[in-house]
Amino acid sequence: MVRILSLFLLLASSLWAQQSGKTNEAQKEPPDELGKFKYNCPFKHIAGCAELLFTGQPLHIALGSIAPQNGFAAGLAYVGHKDTENWSTSWSADAVASNNASWRTGVYLKFVDTRLKPMTPHFGGQPNTDTNPYPEQPVYNLYFQSISLNKLIFFGLGPKSTRGGRSFFGQTEHIIGGSAVRPAYEKLNMGLYGEVNGRSVDIRGSHNQPSPSIEQIYNPVTAPGLNDQPFFIQLGAGVRMRPSALNNLLHFNYDVAYRPFFAASGPGFSFQRLTFDLYQEISLYRKNPLVARETNGPNDCRMDPSDAHSPCRPITSRSLQGSLGLRVFSTLSMTPGGDVVPFYFQPTLGGSDINGNPALPSYEDYRFRAPNNLLFQESFEHSIGKFPLGFTIRADQGKVALTRGDLGSNHWNHSYATGLTLRAGGFPQVYLLFAWGGNEGTHTIASMNTSLLGSSSRPSLF
Numbered sequence: 001m002v003r004i005l006s007l008f009l010l011l012a013s014s015l016w017a018q019q020s021g022k023t024n025e026a027q028k029e030p031p032d033e034l035g036k037f038k039y040n041c042p043f044k045h046i047a048g049c050a051e052l053l054f055t056g057q058p059l060h061i062a063l064g065s066i067a068p069q070n071g072f073a074a075g076l077a078y079v080g081h082k083d084t085e086n087w088s089t090s091w092s093a094d095a096v097a098s099n100n101a102s103w104r105t106g107v108y109l110k111f112v113d114t115r116l117k118p119m120t121p122h123f124g125g126q127p128n129t130d131t132n133p134y135p136e137q138p139v140y141n142l143y144f145q146s147i148s149l150n151k152l153i154f155f156g157l158g159p160k161s162t163r164g165g166r167s168f169f170g171q172t173e174h175i176i177g178g179s180a181v182r183p184a185y186e187k188l189n190m191g192l193y194g195e196v197n198g199r200s201v202d203i204r205g206s207h208n209q210p211s212p213s214i215e216q217i218y219n220p221v222t223a224p225g226l227n228d229q230p231f232f233i234q235l236g237a238g239v240r241m242r243p244s245a246l247n248n249l250l251h252f253n254y255d256v257a258y259r260p261f262f263a264a265s266g267p268g269f270s271f272q273r274l275t276f277d278l279y280q281e282i283s284l285y286r287k288n289p290l291v292a293r294e295t296n297g298p299n300d301c302r303m304d305p306s307d308a309h310s311p312c313r314p315i316t317s318r319s320l321q322g323s324l325g326l327r328v329f330s331t332l333s334m335t336p337g338g339d340v341v342p343f344y345f346q347p348t349l350g351g352s353d354i355n356g357n358p359a360l361p362s363y364e365d366y367r368f369r370a371p372n373n374l375l376f377q378e379s380f381e382h383s384i385g386k387f388p389l390g391f392t393i394r395a396d397q398g399k400v401a402l403t404r405g406d407l408g409s410n411h412w413n414h415s416y417a418t419g420l421t422l423r424a425g426g427f428p429q430v431y432l433l434f435a436w437g438g439n440e441g442t443h444t445i446a447s448m449n450t451s452l453l454g455s456s457s458r459p460s461l462f
Helices: 002-020 033-040 046-055
Strands: 059-065 072-083 087-097 103-113 139-154 167-185 190-205 232-241 250-263 271-283 322-334 372-383 389-401 413-424 427-436 443-448
Touching (some): 033 046, 046 059, 059 087, 167 232
Antiparallel strands (some): 059 072, 059 443, 072 087, 087 103, 139 167, 167 190, 250 271, 372 389, 427 443
8 A cells, every 4th residue: 555655646746747837738638538538648648647547537447445454446437417407417336346355336326406506615715704615505315335345353342452352354235325415504504414224234254364253252242243234224314514714714514413223133233323523623724625525426526516517626736725623523322222233333443444534543443342432633734835745643532432321431542643645636635644652552554535536425334
C-alpha cells in the first residue's frame, strides 16, 4: 500500500505541474469517452488522461481501501444518468478485488428531486453571508451490495480484551435496501431520513494467519453470533443538520439516528441502536467545507446532479483549505429480554473500523469491540499551499463498554496521529498516518477513500 501511495504522490506532482500551465484545452475535447481517451491518453495530456481514467463516464477505474487488513482494491465502475425537468436519475455499478482475494460489488440507484435547485458552492472566496454549499434536497436511494473480507480481527469483547486474545475470521455480507432524505428546516440545513435494509451475514474461520482462527479460541458465549447468523431486517430513522455560522467561520455536521435490528429467524439477536455523530469545524479561511454530496452515488462525482454533462471537480483542482475540527461520536445499544448484539455488528475502536474510519489509530485495527462506545476526536487539517497535498494532526480519546451503565466509569484510551493527505478534487482522498500513544506501541495507516471525490458513502457494514 505504501508503494501505491508513493506512485500517487509522484502522479500528483506531475498532474499539478501540468495543470498549472493548462489553458482552455478542455473545450477542444470530444464529447464522448472514447474520443476523450484518444485526445488525452496515454501521454498527450496527463491530467486529462488521469481524470478520464479515474472519474470518466460511463466507465472508469475504481480504486479504494476495501477494509482494514484486506488490502487495496481495484476494479471497474459504470455510471449512467437520465434527467428530466423535475428529476435526476442516476445509477452505478462497481466490482473491485484486493490482493488477498477479498472483493466487493454493488449496484446503486439514486433519484433526486431537482425542483429544489442547489445553491452555487462558494469554495474560493469569502461570501458576505453564511451559505450552505450543498443544501438538503429530496433524495431516494435503492442499492444492493455484497462484500467478502478474508482477514478481520477479533480480540474479544469489552474494554478488558487483550492482545493475547487476538484471532482472525472472514466475513461475507449482503445488503439490499433503500433510503430517503427530505429537507426539514432550511435555516439549519436540516434533513430527515429513513432507511430499510436486509442484511445477510456469513462468518467463517480465517486460517494461516499470525494468530488462531476465531473458532479455535472463542465460542458463541464469548463471541455472540459465532455459530448462527440469522437474516436481519434493519430499519432506521434520523435527523442531520449542516449549517454554517459567523460568516462561514463555524460549520456543523450533526447526525442522530435510531436503528433497530430484527433477527428474522430465531430469537436471541435482535437489538436497537442509538448513534450520535456530532462534528463542528472552524474554517481558517471562512470557506465552505468540501462535503459528501448525497445527490451523487458512490461512483459519481458530478457537481450538478441536474445536468448529465456536468463535470467532476478536476482531480488537480487547487484550493487552499484549513480547518480545526472536533467530533463527538457515541453508539448506545439496547437489547430486549435476554438478547445480545452479535459480535460482527458491534462497532470497534482502534486503528480503523470495518468501514475504514480511523479511531484510536495507534492501536491495532478492530482492537476494542463492544455494543457501546464513546469517542472524542480533535483534528487539524491543512493543504500544503495549493499543491494537491495536505497534512493533518489529530488526537483521539475513546472507551467501550458491554453495558450502557459502564460507559461512564470505564477508562479512556488515548491516541495521537500525524501524517499526509493526498487531495483529489480538493478532497483529502488518500491518508498516510503515523499514530502513537496509548500503551500498545505505534501504528501506520494507509487508506484511500472508497467514495469518488466527495460522493455519498456506501452502506455501513454494521
